[in-house]
Structure formats: structure tokens, C-alpha cells
Amino acid sequence: MSNSRPPSTVDEGLILSPPALQNPATTDHVFQRILQWYLPQDVLDKITPDLHDFGSDAISHETNVHIGNAESQEPYVKAHNVWGARYEADRLVTSNGWKELGKWGIKYGVVGLGYEEEFGPYRRTVQHAFNYLFSASSAAYSCPVSMTSGAARLVRHQLSSVPPDHPFHELYARLIARENNWISAQWMTERPGGSDVRNSETVATYAPLTSKTGRFGNIGEGDYLLSGFKWFCSATDCNIVLLLAKTESGELSLFVAPTVREVVDAQGTSKRVSNGIRIHRLKTKMGTKELPTAEIELRNARAHLIGPKDRGIATIALLLNTTRTHNFITALSCLRRALDIAKAFALARRTIDQSLWTFPMHLNVLAQLEVKHRGWMQLAFFTSSLLSYVDNGFPDDAPQIFSLLAKLPNTATVVLRAFTSTSKAVICKSSTLAFQECQEAMGGVGYMGKSDEPDEPEFNVSRLWRDTASNSVWEGTTNVLASETVRHLTKGQNLELFNTWIVSAIAQVSDLASMETLQSVWTSLKERLAPGQKDQGLAAVLGVARQIMFTLAWLVSCILLSLDAQRDKDAVAFEVARRWVLDGQGIPGEFGFTDLIYQRSVTAQDRKPSDRERTEWDCRIVWGIDLPSNSSAGYRTAKI
Ligand SMILES: Cc1cc2nc3c(=O)[nH]c(=O)nc-3n(C[C@H](O)[C@H](O)[C@H](O)COP(=O)(O)OP(=O)(O)OC[C@H]3O[C@@H](n4cnc5c(N)ncnc54)[C@H](O)[C@@H]3O)c2cc1C
Numbered sequence: 001m002s003n004s005r006p007p008s009t010v011d012e013g014l015i016l017s018p019p020a021l022q023n024p025a026t027t028d029h030v031f032q033r034i035l036q037w038y039l040p041q042d043v044l045d046k047i048t049p050d051l052h053d054f055g056s057d058a059i060s061h062e063t064n065v066h067i068g069n070a071e072s073q074e075p076y077v078k079a080h081n082v083w084g085a086r087y088e089a090d091r092l093v094t095s096n097g098w099k100e101l102g103k104w105g106i107k108y109g110v111v112g113l114g115y116e117e118e119f120g121p122y123r124r125t126v127q128h129a130f131n132y133l134f135s136a137s138s139a140a141y142s143c144p145v146s147m148t149s150g151a152a153r154l155v156r157h158q159l160s161s162v163p164p165d166h167p168f169h170e171l172y173a174r175l176i177a178r179e180n181n182w183i184s185a186q187w188m189t190e191r192p193g194g195s196d197v198r199n200s201e202t203v204a205t206y207a208p209l210t211s212k213t214g215r216f217g218n219i220g221e222g223d224y225l226l227s228g229f230k231w232f233c234s235a236t237d238c239n240i241v242l243l244l245a246k247t248e249s250g251e252l253s254l255f256v257a258p259t260v261r262e263v264v265d266a267q268g269t270s271k272r273v274s275n276g277i278r279i280h281r282l283k284t285k286m287g288t289k290e291l292p293t294a295e296i297e298l299r300n301a302r303a304h305l306i307g308p309k310d311r312g313i314a315t316i317a318l319l320l321n322t323t324r325t326h327n328f329i330t331a332l333s334c335l336r337r338a339l340d341i342a343k344a345f346a347l348a349r350r351t352i353d354q355s356l357w358t359f360p361m362h363l364n365v366l367a368q369l370e371v372k373h374r375g376w377m378q379l380a381f382f383t384s385s386l387l388s389y390v391d392n393g394f395p396d397d398a399p400q401i402f403s404l405l406a407k408l409p410n411t412a413t414v415v416l417r418a419f420t421s422t423s424k425a426v427i428c429k430s431s432t433l434a435f436q437e438c439q440e441a442m443g444g445v446g447y448m449g450k451s452d453e454p455d456e457p458e459f460n461v462s463r464l465w466r467d468t469a470s471n472s473v474w475e476g477t478t479n480v481l482a483s484e485t486v487r488h489l490t491k492g493q494n495l496e497l498f499n500t501w502i503v504s505a506i507a508q509v510s511d512l513a514s515m516e517t518l519q520s521v522w523t524s525l526k527e528r529l530a531p532g533q534k535d536q537g538l539a540a541v542l543g544v545a546r547q548i549m550f551t552l553a554w555l556v557s558c559i560l561l562s563l564d565a566q567r568d569k570d571a572v573a574f575e576v577a578r579r580w581v582l583d584g585q586g587i588p589g590e591f592g593f594t595d596l597i598y599q600r601s602v603t604a605q606d607r608k609p610s611d612r613e614r615t616e617w618d619c620r621i622v623w624g625i626d627l628p629s630n631s632s633a634g635y636r637t638a639k640i
Contacts, residue, residue, distance in 0.1 A: 025055025071096030202228025287466025
């Protein structure tokens with residue numbers, strides 16, 4: 001037998017060429033459905049041109065060059081000159097790509113949109129629509145964006161209690177500006193612990209300047225001096241930082257300080273010097289390598305007290321509950337990108353002489369990922385919209401599910417508080433696990449990492465995975481957030497208030513089998529939460545706090561997916577909702593209470609599609625088309 005093909009060489013033979021990624025603003029149907037549901041048409045009409053341009057930028061060659069540059073030129077610190085003298089301020093050198101990506105996002109409003117008046121009660125939702133497009137292309141600049149956005153919310157809450165000539169007004173304006181803006185960081189974690197910051201070893205001493213600019217001093221002329229050692233300080237290249245420190249009472253207060261200060265030397269020359277902030281060293285991390293994260297020593301850093309004295313943890317919660325929404329949007333943005341990459345690969349790849357994109361098993365893997373992503377998107381935009389409404393007022397024309405809460409502000413706060421922790425923990429953790437499937441779906445090429453292809457970020461799933469994994473750690477680990485959710489729901493009247501809300505939300509699900517299933521799961525879940533309302537029962541309930549949190553996230557995603565399908569009777573949306581509710585898909589199995597998630601109401605027993613039907617639905621879910629008549633068999637057929 002002769003083989004007519006010439007042998008392959010380095011340059012000849014089959015070289016895979018996956019199709020270029022598409023503009024996510026115009027091709028991500030899940031994202032489009034979300035925006036159509038959570039935003040009114042006039043808002044959508046206004047933002048659509050910018051969204052399209054931003055989405056186009058996100059996958060452009062120029063953006064990929066910036067990402068590649070940020071990946072390959074990691075930040076470094078230069079603290080001394082060639083003679084060994086220490087600089088007035090440590091020189092933290094970051095890449096051009098990193099800086100350009102930041103400017104690009106800020107200009108489009110990834111921070112500003114959440115605070116500018118234009119979109120009223122919808123502003124956070126609009127902001128996160130842009131962040132969803134930004135994060136996967138930001139080379140981890142989504143981190144400083146999230147911290148700056150959180151700081152803006154925190155500072156905004158203080159503005160009504162300070163006079164117009166107080167520096168916090170300029171601070172707020174700079175944080176939300178689209179040009180000449182300030183980036184903010186928060187450095188809380190110390191060696192004694194990041195989850196429990198009460199053991200802080202940073203000390204704040206009251207030492208006001210004898211003369212200062214105006215009545216309150218400028219941002220660099222605060223009344224306190226802070227000293228201590230901060231252990232994980234991301235966005236080290238920031239302008240402003242929020243810091244927890246103990247005052248003489250021994251309680252934690254929150255402070256805000258610039259990283260450098262303008263001073264006038266003995267010769268009368270103005271110069272910029274470090275505000276008592278010394279970079280000990282940069283961290284070497286598994287991912288987010290573009291992002292500088294440092295260990296920092298504070299020596300008499302001059303700072304303003306922000307928020308009530310000795311109430312530092314409560315004050316910084318305003319920030320954390322915002323950055324957490326950024327965390328889950330980032331996770332979903334990166335997962336969407338990873339899925340798009342895996343799908344582009346499947347379109348190009350042939351194996352056993354058949355196209356991979358219609359292999360029944362491969363199709364099912366991709367469909368499961370799409371189904372998960374859809375539910376988490378609902379949870380994410382539900383939580384973000386609720387945050388937007390609670391901060392900016394409920395709109396009169398709120399969609400039905402939100403109008404449930406509009407009349408009951410107390411309930412809205414209780415539900416929001418439960419979901420800022422739950423959505424952050426569940427989406428970030430589940431997405432991190434889902435990345436593994438995207439990587440494996442590309443075979444060996446999926447495993448290519450930084451050292452091999454730093455300047456080719458377009459199809460690099462490993463990079464996205466490494467970066468996203470950090471979202472499960474910072475701003476609260478999964479355990480810490482599960483503990484927060486359970487302690488919040490079992491406190492005072494919260495469980496009853498939450499129960500009232502969720503029972504009426506479940507009642508809106510029109511499909512009887514789904515509604516009965518969800519009712520029954522909630523009844524059981526509430527029973528498992530209830531003992532935590534008493535001190536003697538809390539420890540046992542906390543032992544299964546993760547399962548409670550994941551089951552709760554599953555339940556609410558099921559409600560949202562069901563209502564989403566109901567609103568326009570979209571067949572694929574119904575199938576996705578059916579898979580979540582009746583097949584128990586959505587969250588990694590063992591993370592929830594499997595005995596609850598996989599139970600079926602009696603009316604649901606006959607609702608399972610055949611294997612062939614399931615493959616047909618898989619194709620519609622993944623590719624948005626019916627299974628082609630020449631679809632792959634998925635096995636090597638015998639030659640006759
Ligand atoms: C890439 C990266 C960037 C970071 N950037 C910043 C930053 O800019 N600013 C900042 O302040 N911090 C930052 N951090 C630190 C991060 O916030 C902390 O690592 C995190 O809060 C956990 O704290 P820890 O490392 O001290 O772990 P620990 O608190 O010691 O936790 C160890 C383990 O114990 C578990 N645990 C702790 N408490 C409880 C509890 N009550 N119940 C059940 N389990 C518990 C945790 O879930 C975890 O699994 C960053 C971390 C990373 C990885």
C-alpha cells in the first residue's frame with residue numbers, strides 16, 4: 001500500500017487553524033439575553049454602540065499585544081540607585097501593556113459607569129455589562145478596577161457626612177473619573193491572617209499636622225500616622241490605599257492614604273516622596289503575574305480616618321460587598337472566553353475523520369459548561385442589579401421578580417447580603433473548576449502556559465485559569481463566605497424575611513414540576529438552616545455551611561432560569577432551566593446537598609429526554625442550531 005501524502009515536516013503537514021474569536025458583545029447570546037432582561041430598552045439602546053466597540057476592542061490584535069506584553073514583562077521594584085541610595089519612593093515598574101489596558105477600561109467606564117448618574121438605578125448593571133467584556137481581556141487589570149470601584153462606593157457613602165471642602169470629595173471624583181483617575185487598593189491581610197483581620201498588628205497614632213491645607217488638609221495631610229506590615233498588597237501601583245489599623249482603643253478603624261506625598265524641601269522645591277510606604281518584595285504568584293502584589297512595610301504613613309472610629313470592619317464591608325460583585329463578573333468573563341476558545345478549537349479539529357464539534361460526548365461536555373455558565377450569569381446579574389437598586393433606588397419599571405423586593409426594602413437588604421457572599425463564593429469556585437474542562441477540551445494545546453506562549457494570549461486557556469483561581473481566595477475564601485452566608489441568614493429575623501421572599505419567588509415559576517421541586521428543596525434547606533438560629537446549634541450548621549450555600553445558589557439560579565425562560569418562551573432557555581431544576585445540573589455535585597438537588601417532584605418523573613433528544617438539545621445549547629444531519633457518530637465506524 002502506498003501513501004500518496006508527503007511526510008510532514010516542521011512547516012508542512014496539518015497545522016490547525018482555529019477560527020478567530022468573535023466580538024462577545026454581538027455573539028454571546030447569553031449575555032444579550034441577560035441585558036434584555038435586566039435593563040430597560042432605552043438604557044440598552046444607549047449603551048449598545050459602546051458595548052459593540054468595547055467588545056470589538058476586547059478581541060482585537062492591539063489588545064492581544066498589550067496582554068502579551070503584560071504577561072511577558074512582569075512588574076519589578078527598583079528601590080535603590082546604582083550607588084546604593086534608597087529612592088524617595090520605591091520605583092515599581094509595570095509594563096506598557098498593563099498600563100494601556102487599564103486606561104482602555106477606565107475610559108469606557110468600567111469604574112465610572114457604576115457611579116455616574118446617567119443610568120440611575122441601573123448603573124451597576126450597566127457597569128458590569130462592560131466589566132464582563134473587559135475582564136477576560138484586561139490581563140488582571142480587573143483587580144485594580146474592582147478595588148477602585150469598591151473604594152468609590154465606600155467613599156460615596158461618607159460624602160454626606162463631610163463638608164464640601166473635605167478632601168474626600170476630590171477623592172471620590174478622582175476614583176470615578178475616566179481620565180487622570182486614581183486607582184485605589186485595599187491592604188488588609190497581615191501575617192496573622194487574612195480571613196480574620198482582627199489580629200492586625202498595624203497601629204494608628206493620632207498626630208495631626210500643625211499646619212495643613214484648608215480646614216481638613218489635602219488627601220496627604222491626614223491626622224493619623226500608620227505603622228505595620230501588610231502581607232498581600234495587590235495593585236501596588238495604586239495612587240490611594242485603604243488600610244485597617246488599630247487605634248489606642250485596640251479596635252480596628254479604616255484609613256485612607258496616598259502612596260506618595262508632595263513635600264517641599266529645605267530649598268523650597270516641591271517633590272514627591274513615599275508616604276511611609278516601603279515595598280519589601282513582590283510576591284511570586286501562580287497567576288495574575290501582570291498584577292503587582294507586594295509585601296509592604298508602613299512607617300508613619302500619613303492617613304485620614306474614613307468612617308466612624310473603631311468601626312473599620314463595618315466600614316470596609318461597603319467596599320468588599322462591591323469588589324465581590326467584580327470578582328464573580330471577572331470569573332464569568334474569563335470562563336466565557338475559555339469556552340469560546342474551546343469551541344473555536346472544536347470547530348477546527350477533526351478526529352477519527354469526523355468533526356469534533358458534533359461528537360455527542362464532546363457536545364455534552366460543552367453543553368454542560370454552557371448550562372452552568374447560563375445559571376451563574378443569572379445569579380451574577382441578579383446580585384449586581386439588586387446592589388444597584390439598594391444603592392440607587394428601585395426603578396418604577398422594575399421587572400416582576402425585582403418588584404417583589406421593591407416594596408420591602410428590609411427584605412432587599414437581607415437578600416442582597418446573602419447573595420454578595422454566596423454569588424462570589426459559588427461562581428468563583430465553580431468557574432475555576434470548569435476551566436479544567438475547557439483546558440482538556442483543547443487537548444495538549446490547552447495545557448500551554450506562560451513560558452511557552454507569553455506573546456500569544458488569544459487562545460491561552462491556562463492563563464485565564466491561573467488568573468481566575470485567585471478569585472476564590474481574595475475578598476474572602478469559599479469557607480469564609482459560606483460562614484458569612486449562614487451567619488447572616490440565621491441572625492435575628494433574617495431567615496423569616498428571606499423565606500417570605502424566596503417562597504413568593506418560587507411561586508412565580510409556572511412549570512408545576514419545577515415549582516414543586518424547588519418548594520420542596522427550600523423547605524428542607526430551611527430546616528437545615530434553622531438550628532443555626534440558636535447558639536448551641538450554630539456550630540453544627542456551620543459544619544455544612546458550604547453545602548447550604550451551594551444548594552442555595554443552585555436554588556436561586558433555578559428560579560431565575562425558569563423565570564427567564566417563561567418571559568419569552570425561548571425553547572433553549574426552557575431546556576437549560578429543566579436541566580438545572582430537574583436534572584440537578586449547575587453546581588459541582590458534591591458541593592451541595594445531593595439528596596436535595598437530585599430529588600424530583602412526582603410530577604417531574606416523565607420529563608427526561610431520550611439520549612438522542614439530549615444530543616439534539618446539546619447542539620442547540622452549544623451552537624444555537626439544530627444538530628446537522630451529517631453530525632459525527634463519535635466512534636470509528638467499521639470499514640466494509
Ligand atoms: C493573588 C492574591 C492577591 C491578594 N491581594 C490582596 C490585597 O490586595 N489585599 C489584601 O488585603 N489581601 C490580598 N490577598 C490576600 C487574601 O485576601 C487572603 O489570602 C485571604 O483573605 C485568606 O487569608 P490567609 O491567606 O491569611 O488565609 P487564612 O485566613 O489563614 O485561611 C486559611 C484557610 O482557613 C480557612 N478559614 C479561615 N477562616 C475560616 C473560618 N472562619 N471558617 C472556616 N474556614 C476558615 C480558609 O478558608 C482557608 O482555607 C491576596 C491574595 C492572593 C492570592
